[in-house]
Amino acid sequence: MIEVNQLTKRYGEVTAVNGLTFTVRPGCVTGFLGPNGAGKSTTMRMILGLNRPTSGTATIGGRLFARHRTGLRHAGALLDAGDVHGGRSAAAHLSALAHSNGLPRRRVGEVLREVGLEGVARRRVSGFSLGMRQRLGIAAALLGDPPVLLFDEPVNGLDPEGVRWVRGLFRRLAGEGRTVLVSSHLMSEMEHTADRLVVIGQGELIADESLAEFAARGTGASVTVRAADPAELATVLSQAGARVRQGDDGALIVTGMSAARIGELAFERRILLRELAPRTASLEQAFMELTADRADYRAPALAGDAR
Numbered sequence: 171m172i173e174v175n176q177l178t179k180r181y182g183e184v185t186a187v188n189g190l191t192f193t194v195r196p197g198c199v200t201g202f203l204g205p206n207g208a209g210k211s212t213t214m215r216m217i218l219g220l221n222r223p224t225s226g227t228a229t230i231g232g233r234l235f236a237r238h239r240t241g242l243r244h245a246g247a248l249l250d251a252g253d254v255h256g257g258r259s260a261a262a263h264l265s266a267l268a269h270s271n272g273l274p275r276r277r278v279g280e281v282l283r284e285v286g287l288e289g290v291a292r293r294r295v296s297g298f299s300l301g302m303r304q305r306l307g308i309a310a311a312l313l314g315d316p317p318v319l320l321f322d323e324p325v326n327g328l329d330p331e332g333v334r335w336v337r338g339l340f341r342r343l344a345g346e347g348r349t350v351l352v353s354s355h356l357m358s359e360m361e362h363t364a365d366r367l368v369v370i371g372q373g374e375l376i377a378d379e380s381l382a383e384f385a386a387r388g389t390g391a392s393v394t395v396r397a398a399d400p401a402e403l404a405t406v407l408s409q410a411g412a413r414v415r416q417g418d419d420g421a422l423i424v425t426g427m428s429a430a431r432i433g434e435l436a437f438e439r440r441i442l443l444r445e446l447a448p449r450t451a452s453l454e455q456a457f458m459e460l461t462a463d464r465a466d467y468r469a470p471a472l473a474g475d476a477r
């Protein structure tokens with residue numbers, strides 16, 4: 171479990187992280203999302219004790235990470251895949267880490283196999299592609315068989331097969347009861363990977379919830395309802411505050427009200443329902459909407475879009 175409590179980090183005038191509070195639970199993959207510059211890397215570095223918070227706390231398993239005496243056994247992280255001594259081989263890099271963390275040498279071979287780098291174990295890291303470096307960084311994170319794992323933009327540089335592999339790996343790690351936090355600035359990467367989302371913008375919390383709950387916040391969320399008496403249902407729902415418009419074949423498209431509430435109102439008025447189907451907004455749409463005013467960098471609309 172990772173607990174972040176009122177975490178704040180200022181660099182001079184810049185507030186990178188501002189009063190952030192959230193919990194990352196074991197047994198699921200939690201996506202850590204935000205536009206570029208939102209404060210994801212800074213937060214992860216503070217969780218791992220690499221940056222000192224201006225105020226607030228971040229703990230792993232109830233303790234500051236620095237207080238865990240055998241670091242890699244408690245948490246493993248991939249922060250910056252470029253951060254490896256290029257003159258070393260993959261095996262030598264991992265052996266040095268294993269040694270300094272008091273881990274058995276056999277773990278080196280095990281994690282190299284796990285990430286598919288056993289064939290290049292003796293090659294110098296300087297000749298590795300970005301994707302291979304990402305795999306090596308993931309191997310290092312797994313070395314201590316830790317209950318808590320953090321991955322900062324792990325998909326960068328991976329080819330489609332690598333992306334599929336890494337998703338499967340995260341799901342398996344979570345299935346083993348571990349706490350898995352994965353950052354990205356792209357919702358599309360999280361859509362098929364995460365169970366829960368922590369979304370931040372300009373260092374502040376925007377959402378901490380399941381994917382379904384997050385998607386339901388987008389304005390594209392609606393409920394399609396078919397009723398024996400659509401006109402009466404439309405009146406009832408409108409009076410209760412929903413927005414109702416006509417869909418195909420007498421269906422009603424309802425926004426601003428949950429399917430459960432629509433069902434309750436129909437039941438109370440004895441209106442027979444034939445279909446009650448929630449349609450969530452796309453996650454991407456919800457993400458764009460909720461972070462729109464918190465993005466530091468966004469390309470201006472193309473001339474052709476300005477109609």
Ligand SMILES: Nc1ncnc2c1ncn2[C@@H]1O[C@H](COP(=O)(O)OP(=O)(O)OP(=O)(O)O)[C@@H](O)[C@H]1O
Pocket residue numbers: 181184185186204205206207208209210211212213354355
């Ligand atoms: N060492 C530093 N000194 C000054 N400002 C910093 C430092 N590190 C980060 N920042 C600033 O803090 C803010 C958050 O940066 P951070 O790298 O944590 O964001 P991020 O969400 O990880 O972004 P990205 O998706 O682009 O990696 C940015 O405005 C960044 O410029």
